[in-house]
Amino acid sequence: MDEYMFKLRDDQHRHLVKPFSLHVLDRSLDAISAIHDKGWAHNDVHGGNLMLDSDMRVKVIDFGGATKCEENAYVAEHEKHTNKILKDHKEALRVFSGLYTTNTFNSVKDFEDKLQKCI
Incomplete structure (x- = not known):
């Protein structure tokens, strides 16, 4: 993604920064939500674990820190999993x-x- 952004920041392509960034956000949230829908939290989402393929699809990689979110867990465990899911989105x-x-x-x-500080 950094490679694309470097190219987009030149004057000729600057108008594409916002749509590209929004595309990455939208597709990242879709991919992360798909992981959550399967009952998992990634726990290590960052730019190095979000990749673009040649068709500009976002791929989430490196599931070494992923944890299962149990549906029938106790309230405290549910809260912990909810926090992990929220952290993935953040x-x-x-x-x-x-x-x-x-x-x-x-x-x-x-x-x-x-x-x-901005608010």
């Missing part, structure tokens, strides 16, 4: 924001802290 937003704004966010907490 990580996708962090990647999108980095692509779109060129700001680097080192973590979800860093992203949330900088977002709070």
